[in-house]
Amino acid sequence: MNKVAFFDTKPYDKLYFDELKNEYGIEIEYFESKLSPRTAVMAKGAKAVVAFVNDDLGKETISVLKEIGVEIIALRCAGYNNVDLNAAREVIPVVRVPEYSPHAVAEHALALLLTLVRKTHKAYIRTRDFNFSLNGFVGFDLHGKTLGVIGTGKIGMAFIEICRGIGMNVIAYDPYPSQGYLEYVSLEELFARSDVISLHCPLTSSTYHIINSFSLKMMKDKVFILNTSRGALIDTEALIEGIKSGKVGGAGLDVYEEESEFFYEDLSESILKDDTLSRLIMMPNVLVTSHQAFLTHEALRRIAEITLGNLKAYFDGEKLENEIVAKRKVLRSE
Numbered sequence: 001m002n003k004v005a006f007f008d009t010k011p012y013d014k015l016y017f018d019e020l021k022n023e024y025g026i027e028i029e030y031f032e033s034k035l036s037p038r039t040a041v042m043a044k045g046a047k048a049v050v051a052f053v054n055d056d057l058g059k060e061t062i063s064v065l066k067e068i069g070v071e072i073i074a075l076r077c078a079g080y081n082n083v084d085l086n087a088a089r090e091v092i093p094v095v096r097v098p099e100y101s102p103h104a105v106a107e108h109a110l111a112l113l114l115t116l117v118r119k120t121h122k123a124y125i126r127t128r129d130f131n132f133s134l135n136g137f138v139g140f141d142l143h144g145k146t147l148g149v150i151g152t153g154k155i156g157m158a159f160i161e162i163c164r165g166i167g168m169n170v171i172a173y174d175p176y177p178s179q180g181y182l183e184y185v186s187l188e189e190l191f192a193r194s195d196v197i198s199l200h201c202p203l204t205s206s207t208y209h210i211i212n213s214f215s216l217k218m219m220k221d222k223v224f225i226l227n228t229s230r231g232a233l234i235d236t237e238a239l240i241e242g243i244k245s246g247k248v249g250g251a252g253l254d255v256y257e258e259e260s261e262f263f264y265e266d267l268s269e270s271i272l273k274d275d276t277l278s279r280l281i282m283m284p285n286v287l288v289t290s291h292q293a294f295l296t297h298e299a300l301r302r303i304a305e306i307t308l309g310n311l312k313a314y315f316d317g318e319k320l321e322n323e324i325v326a327k328r329k330v331l332r333s334e
């Protein structure tokens with residue numbers, strides 16, 4: 001059996017990979033540690049590593065992996081901004097799971113939006129305390145409001161379909177517009193017209209801090225911002241200023257630019273060392289979830305199937321359908 005080293009393992013990962021691994025002829029050694037230049041050596045003896053969103057796949061890690069004989073990196077996620085593609089190019093193949101359940105992420109974006117708009121997170125706490133007052137709970141109808149979607153790929157389109165279902169008017173920005181009826185506008189126009197802005201583009205050199213103090217100035221007062229994509233799409237300090245000034249009416253964040261040290265860990269017994277994250281969490285109109293938009297049974301099963309399928313294809317010498325190919329030298333990891 002081909003051995004693979006699995007990093008940043010959580011119990012729910014094991015459940016789905018263990019169910020399928022024999023079918024694919026793969027032996028898995030699970031590590032709870034995140035992959036980094038320091039931990040990479042733990043993969044010695046494995047032909048592949050399986051990594052996730054907050055694993056460090058920078059130049060140094062890739063060099064250690066290559067040195068100890070790892071032949072392939074299999075990401076069990078869609079985004080690959082944590083991989084130094086320049087360092088990997090012609091050194092080690094990198095495969096990913098381009099699509100598992102766009103619905104899982106889109107439905108989570110809706111959960112964030114509805115919760116913020118109707119304040120159900122606060123109502124839950126209030127009624128548990130037998131406090132049935134409605135003071136402070138006035139929300140607004142999403143029906144008839146304008147949703148601006150940045151990035152109309154698989155997840156962006158799934159979110160658009162949902163929001164059209166509740167009667168929102170949709171506008172979008174994407175440098176590669178998709179076919180079919182959708183009103184594409186410039187980024188500036190999207191900022192100016194949207195009541196709700198949802199980010200569904202990848203993190204690249206051109207999308208880094210796409211929400212910043214300059215773009216916030218262009219937006220409507222009390223705009224709602226959703227980010228289920230990657231944390232560094234938003235300049236967090238600028239967002240906090242926007243919330244404090246009332247420019248931003250609410251923010252639903254499943255991702256955070258400095259999340260890798262905190263998300264997926266139980267830190268309830270410690271003092272959070274990140275003041276920016278603390279401030280965000282304390283704000284009454286901010287909802288932070290810890291990169292959980294993908295976390296459904298359906299998505300986890302597909303992730304396991306596709307990751308194991310990618311590895312089997314490599315071990316069988318077949319074409320790697322889901323290889324990330326850097327056709328040119330990239331400025332940042334895209």
Ligand code: NAI
Pocket residue numbers: 078079098099102105150151152153154155156173174175176200201202203204206207228229230254255291292293294295
């Ligand atoms: P996709 O590749 O299907 O769509 C991305 C879209 O963004 C494409 O249409 C592309 O043309 C567009 N795009 C590229 N550059 C852009 C730019 N500068 N401005 C605006 N749009 C741009 O990807 P998919 O599957 O829809 O995923 C989107 C993102 O969601 C991923 O990159 C990943 O970061 C994030 N994600 C988050 C998850 C979570 O659990 N929170 C789970 C899965 C993905």
